[in-house]
Amino acid sequence: MSHMKYFMQRRKRLLEHMTRLDYSLILITDPSYIFYFTGYHSALGAEWGRPELFVLMQNGESYLITPSMEEEMANAQTDLTQVIPWTDGLDNEWRKPLSQLLSKADSERLGIDYLKIPRVVWDFIVEHKNQNNIEDICPIVESMRMIKDDYEIQIARHTGEVAVAMLEAAMEVAAPGVYEFEVSLAAERAGTYKAAELMKKYYEEDEPFNYPNISNHQQIMAAGKLTTMCHHRAGMTQLKHGEPLFICHCGAVSFKGFYLGFDRTLFVGKGNEEVSRLLNIAEASQKAALSEIKPGAVAEDVFSAYAEVIQSAGYPIPFRAGRSLGFSVNGAPQLAKGDQTILKEGMIFAVDGGADGQNYRTQVGDSILVTKDGYEFITPFTKKHDELIVY
Structure with missing residues (x-):
C-alpha cells in the first residue's frame, strides 16, 4: 500500500522524540494512536478483555501485540517488525510478550500513553518497572497529530464529501410526518454509497480494508422543541411543519478512520422566525471565529471572538468554539478559553457557532483546514436560510 510510507514517517518522528528523551521503550494502547502509527484498524480492545499493544523500541524495532484472531489482518495492514499474537487464557496472554520486550529495554525510562492506558496494562507494567521512570507521551503524540500530512488531508477532504x-x-427525505430515524437511515445510505465511490476511485490498493459503511455511532438529530437537547439521537419523533430539524455529523461520519464536524439547522416546510433569529446569532459567532483562523493565531483568541458575539446578543456561551479533528x-x-496553542498550517478543526433559546437551540458547524494564509472549508455547504428549508 503506497500510503504505508506515512505510517513509517510517523514512527520515525516518534523515534526521534524517543531518542531525545532517552526512552528505551514506548508503549501505546489507544486504538486511534495505534492506527496513527501503524495503519492497523482494531476491532477489539480492552473493553472486550483483549488489550492491543503497540511497542516501539529504541533501536527502531516495532511490535504489535494483538489477539491471535487478528494476526492475519494485522500482518496485512502493517509493515512492523513483528506482529505477536496471543490467545485468550493461554500462556499468560499478552503479558508474556510484553514482559519479554520490557526485559529488552536498555534503560529504565519508558513512555506510555498514560491517559489512555487500560488499568490492567498499567498494573502489569509497574510490577516490572519503577513507576518513577514511566512518563506520559500523550502530549508528544497529540502535538504530532496536530499537523496533518498529505494523506490525512486527502482523507479529510473525502470525509467532507461523504x-x-x-x-x-x-434534506431530500425530511418532511412533515417523517420520523427522525428515517432521515438518519437515508443519510447513512447516501454516505455509504459516496464513501464506496471514493474508495473505488482513490483507494483501490487498500482492498480488502476499505470499509464504506458509515460508522456505528448513532446520528445526532433533534426535531422541534427537542433541539434544546444538544446530543439527542435520531429517534421516533416525527417532523412537524414549521419546526426546525438539527443534524450533527460529529462521530456519525468516519471515512478511512477520519472524523469531522458538520452541523446544520434546517427548517421543515417553512421558515421559523424564532429559530431563524437564533440561527443568525449562531452563524455570526461561527463567522467571527473563522475570521480569526490563520497561521500564527492563538486558539483562545478564536474562542474569544466567537464568545463575544453570543454574549453581546444576550445569550450564554453554549460550548467551545471548536476542536482539532483527525483519527479520533x-x-x-x-x-477554547485557556488554550494558548498557536495555529499552524495543516491543522484541521471543527468550528462551531450556537445560540440557546428558551424553546429552541441552534447550531452551525463546519470542518476547515488551516492554510498558509487563512483556511479552506472541508464541508462547503450553504448557510442561507431559504436554502435550508426542506419539503
Whole structure:
C-alpha cells in the first residue's frame, strides 16, 4: 500500500522524540494512536478483555501485540517488525510478550500513553518497572497529530464529501410526518454509497480494508422543541411543519478512520422566525471565529471572538468554539478559553457557532483546514436560510 510510507514517517518522528528523551521503550494502547502509527484498524480492545499493544523500541524495532484472531489482518495492514499474537487464557496472554520486550529495554525510562492506558496494562507494567521512570507521551503524540500530512488531508477532504452527501440525502427525505430515524437511515445510505465511490476511485490498493459503511455511532438529530437537547439521537419523533430539524455529523461520519464536524439547522416546510433569529446569532459567532483562523493565531483568541458575539446578543456561551479533528473525534488543540496553542498550517478543526433559546437551540458547524494564509472549508455547504428549508 503506497500510503504505508506515512505510517513509517510517523514512527520515525516518534523515534526521534524517543531518542531525545532517552526512552528505551514506548508503549501505546489507544486504538486511534495505534492506527496513527501503524495503519492497523482494531476491532477489539480492552473493553472486550483483549488489550492491543503497540511497542516501539529504541533501536527502531516495532511490535504489535494483538489477539491471535487478528494476526492475519494485522500482518496485512502493517509493515512492523513483528506482529505477536496471543490467545485468550493461554500462556499468560499478552503479558508474556510484553514482559519479554520490557526485559529488552536498555534503560529504565519508558513512555506510555498514560491517559489512555487500560488499568490492567498499567498494573502489569509497574510490577516490572519503577513507576518513577514511566512518563506520559500523550502530549508528544497529540502535538504530532496536530499537523496533518498529505494523506490525512486527502482523507479529510473525502470525509467532507461523504458528510455533505449525507446532509443532502437527509434534506431530500425530511418532511412533515417523517420520523427522525428515517432521515438518519437515508443519510447513512447516501454516505455509504459516496464513501464506496471514493474508495473505488482513490483507494483501490487498500482492498480488502476499505470499509464504506458509515460508522456505528448513532446520528445526532433533534426535531422541534427537542433541539434544546444538544446530543439527542435520531429517534421516533416525527417532523412537524414549521419546526426546525438539527443534524450533527460529529462521530456519525468516519471515512478511512477520519472524523469531522458538520452541523446544520434546517427548517421543515417553512421558515421559523424564532429559530431563524437564533440561527443568525449562531452563524455570526461561527463567522467571527473563522475570521480569526490563520497561521500564527492563538486558539483562545478564536474562542474569544466567537464568545463575544453570543454574549453581546444576550445569550450564554453554549460550548467551545471548536476542536482539532483527525483519527479520533476530539483532539488537541481546542478552540477554547485557556488554550494558548498557536495555529499552524495543516491543522484541521471543527468550528462551531450556537445560540440557546428558551424553546429552541441552534447550531452551525463546519470542518476547515488551516492554510498558509487563512483556511479552506472541508464541508462547503450553504448557510442561507431559504436554502435550508426542506419539503
